[in-house]
Amino acid sequence: xxxxxxxxxxxxxxxxxxxxxxxxxxxxxxxxxxxxxxxxxxxxxxxxxxxxxxxxxxxxxxxxxxxxxxxxxxxxxxxxxxxxxxxxxxxxxxxxxxxxxxxxxxxxxxxxxxxxxxxxxxxxxxxxxxxxxxxxxxxxxxxxxxxxxxxxxxxxxxxxxxxxxxxxxxxxxxxxxxxxxxxxxxxxxxxxxxxxxxxxxxxxxxxxxxxxxxxxxxxxxxxxxxxxxx
Amino acid sequence: xxxxxxxxxxxxxxxxxxxxxxxxxxxxxxxxxxxxxxxxxxxxxxxxxxxxxxxxxxxxxxxxxxxxxxxxxxxxxxxxxxxxxxxxxxxxxxxxxxxxxxxxxxxxxxxxxxxxxxxxxxxxxxxxxxxxxxxxxxxxxxxxxxxxxxxxxxxxxxxxxxxxxxxxxxxxxxxxxxxxxxxxxxxxxxxxxxxxxxxxxxxxxxxxxxxxxxxxxxxxxxxxxxxxxxxxxxxxxxxxxxxxxxxxxxxxxxxxxxxxxxxxxxxxxxxxxxxxxxxxxxxxxxxxxxxxxxxxxxxxxxxxxxxxxxxxxxxxxxxxxxxxxxxxxxxxxxxxxxxxxxxxxxxxxxxxxxxxxxxxxxxxxxxxxxxxxxxxxxxxxxxxxxxxxxxxxxxxxxxxxxxxxxxxxxxxxxxxxxxxxxxxxxxxxxxxxxxx
Numbered sequence: 026x027x028x029x030x031x032x033x034x035x036x037x038x039x040x041x042x043x044x045x046x047x048x049x050x051x052x053x054x055x056x057x058x059x060x061x062x063x064x065x066x067x068x069x070x071x072x073x074x075x076x077x078x079x080x081x082x083x084x085x086x087x088x089x090x091x092x093x094x095x096x097x098x099x100x101x102x103x104x105x106x107x108x109x110x111x112x113x114x115x116x117x118x119x120x121x122x123x124x125x126x127x128x129x130x131x132x133x134x135x136x137x138x139x140x141x142x143x144x145x146x147x148x149x150x151x152x153x154x155x156x157x158x159x160x161x162x163x164x165x166x167x168x169x170x171x172x173x174x175x176x177x178x179x180x181x182x183x184x185x186x187x188x189x190x191x192x193x194x195x196x197x198x199x200x201x202x203x204x205x206x207x208x209x210x211x212x213x214x215x216x217x218x219x220x221x222x223x224x225x226x227x228x229x230x231x232x233x234x235x236x237x238x239x240x241x242x243x244x245x246x247x248x249x250x251x252x253x254x255x
Numbered sequence: 256x257x258x259x260x261x262x263x264x265x266x267x268x269x270x271x272x273x274x275x276x277x278x279x280x281x282x283x284x285x286x287x288x289x290x291x292x293x294x295x296x297x298x299x300x301x302x303x304x305x306x307x308x309x310x311x312x313x314x315x316x317x318x319x320x321x322x323x324x325x326x327x328x329x330x331x332x333x334x335x336x337x338x339x340x341x342x343x344x345x346x347x348x349x350x351x352x353x354x355x356x357x358x359x360x361x362x363x364x365x366x367x368x369x370x371x372x373x374x375x376x377x378x379x380x381x382x383x384x385x386x387x388x389x390x391x392x393x394x395x396x397x398x399x400x401x402x403x404x405x406x407x408x409x410x411x412x413x414x415x416x417x418x419x420x421x422x423x424x425x426x427x428x429x430x431x432x433x434x435x436x437x438x439x440x441x442x443x444x445x446x447x448x449x450x451x452x453x454x455x456x457x458x459x460x461x462x463x464x465x466x467x468x469x470x471x472x473x474x475x476x477x478x479x480x481x482x483x484x485x486x487x488x489x490x491x492x493x494x495x496x497x498x499x500x501x502x503x504x505x506x507x508x509x510x511x512x513x514x515x516x517x518x519x520x521x522x523x524x525x526x527x528x529x530x531x532x533x534x535x536x537x538x539x540x541x542x543x544x545x546x547x548x549x550x551x552x553x554x555x556x557x558x559x560x561x562x563x564x565x566x567x568x569x570x571x572x573x574x575x576x577x578x579x580x581x582x583x584x585x586x587x588x589x590x591x592x593x594x595x596x597x598x599x600x601x602x603x604x605x606x607x608x609x610x611x612x613x614x615x616x617x618x619x620x621x622x623x624x625x626x627x628x629x630x631x632x633x634x635x636x637x638x639x640x641x642x643x644x645x646x647x648x649x650x651x652x653x654x655x656x657x658x659x660x661x662x663x664x665x666x667x668x669x670x671x672x673x674x675x676x677x678x679x680x681x682x683x684x685x686x687x688x689x690x691x
Contacts, residue, residue: 033666036679043456043680044663060365062457063681067340068450069347129449 026056038062079125086118108153112146133179140171161213166206173198189246193236200229264314264415265321265330270424270569271524272375276320276327277590278598278633279351282451286346286630287379287640289386289609290362290369292623297363298397299338305392306335306361309385312411315420315523316376316385320354325583329376332357340364344453344681345653346371346630361389366623368393374524379609379627380512381522383407387614394621406613416520423519428570429563437530439600441492441503443636445656453631456662458650459677460669462611462643468672474546477608478553480641480650481507482545483672485533487664488603489540494660502535508602509553513566516559527565529556530602542672599632609642624649631655 026035026049028042037059041048090111097107119142124130144167151159177195181188207222239246268276275285310317314331321330336357341364349358349371358373368390372382384407391402392411404410448454462476469479488505496502513525531552533540540548555561572578578586612625627640628651636656642649652662669676 031663031666032670034675034677036677038679039682041682043454043678043682044659044666046659061681062455062679063343063345064341064364065343065683067343068452069342 026051026054075125079122082122082125083118086114086122090114108149112149116142116146131182133175133182136175136178137171140167140175143167158213162209165209166202169202169205173202187240189236189240193233193240195233196236197230197233200226200233203229263331263333264420265328266315266318266420266523267422268327268329268375269422269521269523269525270566270573271378271526273326273573274590274594274598275373275375276354277587278594280591280633282348283631283633284349284354285374285633286349286371287374287382288345288369288371288626288628288630289379289382290367290626290628291386291390292366292625293368293390293621294366294623296365297368297393299363301397302361302363302368302389302393303335303338305389305396306338308392308411309389310335312388312409312413312415313385313419313522314415316359316372316381318358318376319356320351320358320373320375322583325579325581325586327375327583329358336361338363341367341369343683345369345455345628346453348451349373369626377522378512378524378526379510379607380514380526381524383609383612383627384409384522387612390622391615391618394618398621400617402618403615405615408615408618418520419522421519421521422523423513423517423521423525424566425570425574427513427517427519427559427563428567429560430567431564432568432571433561433564435568435597437601438504438506438532440506440530440532440603441488442600442634443488443491443603443656443661445636445654445658445660447636448655448657451655453653453655454659454680454682455628456652456654456659456678456680457626458652458662458665458669459679460648460650460674462646462648464674465648468674472543472546474550476643476648477509477610478546478549480608481509481531481549481606482542483668484604484606484639484665485531485545485549486542486668487661489533489535490664490667491660492535494664504532504534506530506532506602508605509549510605510607511553511557511562513562516557516562527562528605529553595634599634604635604637604639605629605632606639606641609640611643619645626651628653637661 026037026039027033028035028045028047028049029051030047031042031045033042033044035042035049037056038061039049093110094104094107097104097110116139120139123138124135144164147163147167148159151157151163173195176198177191180191184191203225204222207220208218210216211218239249278285306317310332315329317332317335318329319332321328336359339360339362341362349360354373358376360371362369362371368386370382370386370389372385376382377385387407388409388411391408394400395402402408465479466476469476472479472482474482485505485507488507492502492505508528508530510526510528513519513527514521517525519525529552531549533545533548581589607627607629609627614622622644624647625642625644626649627642629638629640631638631653637652637654639653640651652665654661666676666678
C-alpha cells in the first residue's frame, strides 16, 4: 500500500502515513493482517512519586489550617479570624503547589485559576470587613492585572517569535493599568484625581516603546547586543 | 546469601560511561535498544532461562549502577531481571531506582526480543554481542540446536575473560591531547509529546539499491546515509527559517567503533565520534560535495593517531587528582552543567550505523530482522540508529516531538536517489495528528 499523498510505501500495519498523516484508504485493495511494530495504547505510568510529594505538601497545608481553626474556636466557640488564614493558605497553595499535581501544567490556565483564587479571597475580605470596595476597586484591578499577565504569558507560550513585542506591549499595558488604578481609587475611595499615575505611565510606555522599537529594528538590536554583552 | 553477594563482580565506569549517570535528568536517561525478530512468537519462559545464563557470562553488562563516594560503579546483578512487556514506544524512561536494580531491560513482544541498555554499561558493539548471545542461548534452549562460537557468539558456560571487562581508554591514550573546541549546530525544535512518548519511524531499504546509490557517489553506505540525512536537515532548516535569517551549521555526530583501530576486545564502551559539518555561509552544497565532506572528515579523524589524542584529552580529566577527590554529588553537578552547555549542542543529531549484522549460518534461518534504535537526546528531539540484516537496511528514526518533518525530508532525499523505501511506525492509528 502506498500513501496517496506523499507516495511512500507503507507496511500493512500502518493506519495512516507516518510521514504526512494521511489516513490509509483504498476501497479496492484488501490489506494482509500484520502485526504492529509496538502495542498501541500501552503507556507507562509515571508520576506516582510526584503525586506522593504533592499529597504530603497538601497535608502540610491542611495541618496549620486545622490548628488555626481549633485555636480560633477555643475561646468562644466562634470563628473570627480563621477565614483569613484559610483563605491566605488556600491562595498560596493554589498558586505555588496546585500545578505540581499535573504532568505538564499549562501556565495560561493556571494563571487564570490563580487570579480567580485571589479575586475570591479579596471578595471574602471585603464581605467580612464590610469594606464595600471589592466591586468598585478589588475586582477591576484583579481583572486588569490578570488580563495583562495572562495575555503576555499566553503569547509567550504559544508564539515562537516576537518576544520583544510581547514584553513591550505588556509593559505598556501596565502603564495604562496604573492610570486606571488611580481613577478607580478616586472613584471608590473619594480620593481626588491628581494625575500622579501619568508619570509612571509615561516612563513604562517609553520603556515598552523602546522594546518594540528594538523588536522592529534588527540593526539597533544588534548594536545594543554588541554594547551590552557579558 | 551474604557469601554469594560478596562474589558479585564490580567494575569502575569506563571513561566514556562516566558522563551518562551525571547527565541524567527527571525524564531522560541515555538508552539504546537492539532487537532481533524471530520467525515465530517468543517463548518468555525460555527467554528468562536464557537470560539467567547470560547474566553470569556478561557481568559488566548485566549490571546495576551503584554510587560510590567519588564515582559511580557497576555491580553484577545477582539474578536476571524479569522479562518485561513492550510499551507503545521504546526506551521508556529508566529512573535511578531502576538503574540501581538493573541497568538493562529485556523485552519480549510477539516475535521480537529486545534489549535496552543504559549507555554506561556498554556501547553498540558490546550490546550487539550481548543480544546475539541471548538469542543464541534462547535458540539452543528452545530448539536444541548447537550454534558455533563465531560472529560474536561466545561460550556462554565459560567464565568471562578479563579482556572483555577492560576499560581500554587509558591503555590507548596518546601522549598529546586534542582541542575540544567546536562550533554549535542548528538545533531542531517542535511540539513536544506529552508523557515522554517517542515516535519511531523505521525506513526499510534494500541494501543493494542503497549500495548502488552510494557507489554512484564514490561513497560507502555510512557516508551516503549521513549525506542523505545532512541533505534532509539542510532542506528542513531552509524550510523552517524565515527568508533573510541566517542559516546555522548542519552537523551530524557519527559514532566510531574504536575496536577497528586498536587491538581491544572489551565489551564495555570503546567508541568515539566524529562530527562532519556543512556550513551555509559557504553557499549551497551539491550532494556529492556533502559526501566528500563526510568522507574527508572521517578519513582524517578515523585514524589511531588522531583518536589517541582525543582519548588522551578525556582520560587526562579523570586522572587529575583534584577531579578525583571531588565528592560525587559535586562532580555530578559540574559534569551535568558541562554536558548541558556543550554535549548536545555540537550536532543536530546522532546517526549511528551498526553495519551489517552477521550471525552464524544456523542462527540466520531463525531470524527475520535486526533493529537498532538510539534513544532521543536530552535536549534535541531526534536520533537515528541504522543496521542491516540480510538484504535489508533498517533505519530507525526516533523523535519526541509531534511533527515528522525530518522524516519527510529524509524520504524526499532517498526518493531523489531512486532508493525504494518501505515505512512502518509506532504511531497510533485513527486520529490525524500531523500536518503537512
